[in-house]
Amino acid sequence: xxxxxxxxxHLVRRRGQEARLRCSPMKGHSHVYWYRQLxxxxxxxxxxLQKENIIDESGMPxxxxxxxxxxxxxxILRIQQVVRGDSAAYFCASSPRATANTEAFFxxxxxxxxx
Amino acid sequence: DQQVKQNSPSLSVQEGRISIxxxxxxxxxxxxxxWYKKYPAEGPTFLISISSIKDKNEDGRFTVFLNKSAKHLxxxxxxSQPGDSAVYFCAASLPDKLIFGTGxxxxxxx
Numbered sequence: 001x002x003x004x005x006x007x008x009x010h011l012v013r014r015r016g017q018e019a020r021l022r023c024s025p026m027k028g029h030s031h032v033y034w035y036r037q038l039x040x041x042x043x044x045x046x047x048x049l050q051k052e053n054i055i056d057e058s059g060m061p062x063x064x065x066x067x068x069x070x071x072x073x074x075x076i077l078r079i080q081q082v083v084r085g086d087s088a089a090y091f092c093a094s095s096p097r098a099t100a101n102t103e104a105f106f107x108x109x110x111x112x113x114x115x
Numbered sequence: 116d117q118q119v120k121q122n123s124p125s126l127s128v129q130e131g132r133i134s135i136x137x138x139x140x141x142x143x144x145x146x147x148x149x150w151y152k153k154y155p156a157e158g159p160t161f162l163i164s165i166s167s168i169k170d171k172n173e174d175g176r177f178t179v180f181l182n183k184s185a186k187h188l189x190x191x192x193x194x195s196q197p198g199d200s201a202v203y204f205c206a207a208s209l210p211d212k213l214i215f216g217t218g219x220x221x222x223x224x225x
Contacts, residue, residue, distance in 0.1 A: 004158070033212065042121075042204060042217035043159070056211040091158050098210050103149055106158035 004029075004094050004107035005074075012113045013082050021077040021110045025094030032075045033104060034067060037089045049075060082114045118142045119207050121216035128223050134192040136219050138205030141186065147208035150179060150190050152201045153218070159204060163190070195223045 005024040013019050025032050030051050035043040045059040049069035060067065064082075069075040079086055089111050093104035120139045128134045138148075146167040151159035165172040165179045165188065172179050178191045192199055200223050205216040 006158075035215075043215040045212045045214065048211045059212075093158075093213075102147075102208075103161040103164060104213060105161065106151075108156075108158045111156075 004092055004105055006090075006092050006107035006110050008110060009108065010111050010113070012115060014115055015083060016081050019079040019082050019086070019112055019114075021079075021090050021092075021112070022074045023077070023092030023094075023107060024074040025092075026105055029094035029096050029105075031095045031098060031104075032069050033093045033095075034075075034077050035091045035093065037091065037109075039088070043091060046077075079112075082112075084114050087112055087114045117217075118145075119205055119214050119216040121205055121219050123219050124217070125220040125222070128195045128221065130197055130223055130225050131194045134190075134195045134199065134221055134223065136190040136192075136203050136205075136221065138188050138190075138216055139186060140188075140207050142207070142214075143186070145207035145209070145214075148179070148181065148188050149206045149208065149213065150177075151204045151206060151215075153204060154201050162203075192221075195221075197223050197225065199223050 032049045034046040037043050047060050047067045048056040064080045066078045089109045091109045093106045095104040118141050149164040150162040152162045153159045163174050163177045163179050165181050170181050181188045202218045202220045204218045206213040
């Protein structure tokens with residue numbers, strides 16, 4: 001049973017380009033969460049999605065960031081017009097149900113570097 | 116607003132001794148707590164959890180203690196091993212997200 005798969009592992013983008021980060025949850029998991037870790041900081045919640053629905057996006061920056069989890073295919077975190085401050089590790093996690101009273105399983109992350 | 120706090124950024128412990136990692140929280144609505152371990156360039160991996168109806172949960176060398184009145188939990192690792200060297204994150208569960216602390220870097224030396 002494969003774990004949470006994220007790709008790419010490393011992504012380099014020039015300022016102003018778009019970054020697309022993909023996450024395939026564990027088999028049977030329909031709840032996906034995206035977290036961002038800035039250097040020397042903890043993981044900050046960004047968004048929680050179920051299939052085709054955004055449940056909670058309270059941690060997402062208001063502009064340039066969007067997320068989706070289509071009926072078919074992986075979840076996508078999209079960052080438009082990237083800036084240097086977007087450089088971070090982005091982690092996806094999945095769970096079989098909402099996180100209350102259960103653990104979420106994390107992928108290995110995508111390390112975004114904006115040059 | 117930092118709802119989950121890990122006030123010690125780092126901890127150094129000798130192999131074989133006990134490691135104690137601490138975590139404080141402010142939101143009394145949290146009713147489930149988790150510890151994750153993270154190696155460099157990898158994602159966090161689940162270690163152990165505890166429900167607020169308990170004050171202790173044990174799994175092998177790892178024990179988590181919860182003091183609800185103090186809004187404090189701790190992770191005990193005994194005996195500590197060099198392979199335990201990693202960053203440990205405390206997390207508190209809400210219905211739609213996990214709130215993480217900033218982590219404590221544990222180093223176990225021979």
